[in-house]
Amino acid sequence: MSPIVAGRFESLASAEDAARTLFARGFSVWDVSIMSVPQGAADSATAGAAGDTQRGGAVMLAACVSNGLGSVVVDVLRESGASDLERAQGHWDCGQWTDFDPAVRGEPVQEGEGEFWPRPLAREAVAEQSTGNEDPGSELEHYVERKRVEHD
Known part of the structure; x- marks a missing residue:
């Protein structure tokens, strides 16, 4: 099978x-x-x-x-x-x-199931306040890591 x-x-x-x-x-x-x-x-x-x-x-x-x-x-x-x-x-x-x-x-298949588990993650990350001095990539990485910790 x-x-x-x-x-x-x-x-x-x-x-x-x-x-x-x-x-x-x-x-x-x-x-x-x-x-x-x-x-x-x-x-x-x-x-x-x-x-x-x-x-x-x-x-x-x-x-x-x-x-x-x-x-x-x-x-x-x-x-x-x-x-x-x-x-x-x-x-x-x-x-x-x-x-x-x-x-x-x-x-x-469950709603949250898939390779990219929380589908709206990128939209939420972009909505965060930025001072303009951050590296956009690292800001997104920190946000994703926080969400993963909350999810687990």
């Missing part, structure tokens, strides 16, 4: 854009799969898990993350507009999730 991160897209073009971003970040074509999900199957799977039938898409991008880069995939999928991000275990063979079942949902 291989660890897999997947997300649903409203269009094939959006999923392909996300795949290109993953390829640019070092993933191979053997690590990423785009598959069509029947609309009814996507609706019933997400309706059972989420309680509404308006979620889900007709295209899913799945990535095998046995390389330990699951957080990179989570970030790329979020930035690309994917919905219903999930983690699953499955058989991955020749670049395909061979035992994928659209009616079975994986574990939902």
Whole structure:
């Protein structure tokens, strides 16, 4: 069994854009799969898990993350507009999730999960008061270190 991160897209073009971003970040074509999900199957799977039938898409991008880069995939999928991000275990063979079942949902990815855990961190750092005499890089580093200590 291989660890897999997947997300649903409203269009094939959006999923392909996300795949290109993953390829640019070092993933191979053997690590990423785009598959069509029947609309009814996507609706019933997400309706059972989420309680509404308006979620889900007709295209899913799945990535095998046995390389330990699951957080990179989570970030790329979020930035690309994917919905219903999930983690699953499955058989991955020749670049395909061979035992994928659209009616079975994986574990939902949590909101704060990803490579860059607190997403609004950079905006908050820029909003801090500056005297103009500080090195901007070191000011940001001190802010990030304070936030990490608070987070842990």
